[in-house]
Amino acid sequence: MPGLIGKKIGMTSVFSADGKNVPCTVIEAGPCVVTQIKTVENDGYAALQLGFEEKTAKHTNKAEAGHFKAASVAPQRHLVEFNEFEKEYKAGEKITVVDLFAEDTFVDVIGTSKGKGFQGVVKRHGFGGVGQQTHGQHNRLRAPGSLGASSYPARVFKGMRMAGRMGGDRVTVQNLAIIKVIPEHNLLMVKGSVPGAKGSIVYINK
Numbered sequence: 001m002p003g004l005i006g007k008k009i010g011m012t013s014v015f016s017a018d019g020k021n022v023p024c025t026v027i028e029a030g031p032c033v034v035t036q037i038k039t040v041e042n043d044g045y046a047a048l049q050l051g052f053e054e055k056t057a058k059h060t061n062k063a064e065a066g067h068f069k070a071a072s073v074a075p076q077r078h079l080v081e082f083n084e085f086e087k088e089y090k091a092g093e094k095i096t097v098v099d100l101f102a103e104d105t106f107v108d109v110i111g112t113s114k115g116k117g118f119q120g121v122v123k124r125h126g127f128g129g130v131g132q133q134t135h136g137q138h139n140r141l142r143a144p145g146s147l148g149a150s151s152y153p154a155r156v157f158k159g160m161r162m163a164g165r166m167g168g169d170r171v172t173v174q175n176l177a178i179i180k181v182i183p184e185h186n187l188l189m190v191k192g193s194v195p196g197a198k199g200s201i202v203y204i205n206k
Contacts, residue, residue: 002085003205004030005052005078010198024179025194029097034089035071047083051076098183108174111195111202115168125161171195
């Protein structure tokens with residue numbers, strides 16, 4: 001799907017026409033520059049490689065520098081491929097938020113969720129814990145409890161919900177309504193939450 005690279009700014013809320021308070025996520029969507037045009041003849045598929053956020057030549061290796069020089073663009077920090085654009089673009093052209101998105105339409109947003117580190121079963125899977133803390137019970141409130149059977153199968157089945165690393169995964173949130181587009185600041189306000197922390201990179205698909 002066509003889309004843009006963006007940065008999550010944070011959350012706010014707006015009032016709808018019927019007076020409801022709607023929570024929104026503010027995303028800085030682009031502008032993105034076309035760094036490469038992939039074709040079926042040369043690459044086996046058709047797509048546009050877009051770049052977001054310029055970086056200095058000091059932080060660009062020679063292979064990247066040659067790649068950006070071929071497209072006559074400044075070095076870019078983030079590169080992502082999108083396809084199925086309705087309009088044809090040339091290398092070096094900029095794609096802004098108003099070129100793709102409009103109010104009262106829907107988008108999918110891809111981001112990396114916040115990393116929570118190593119967590120127990122209560123936080124990670126919503127286990128209820130043991131329950132009451134009376135009659136001399138010790139520190140077993142948030143314990144997972146029994147894990148498996150006895151001599152058969154004499155093992156723990158794969159997929160058992162246990163403690164482990166939580167968060168830091170690629171997450172896609174689908175069908176978020178666009179509440180407002182602010183072209184002068186390249187901002188997109190979408191209804192609801194978007195994965196990731198403030199300042200994290202997200203991909204907005206039309």
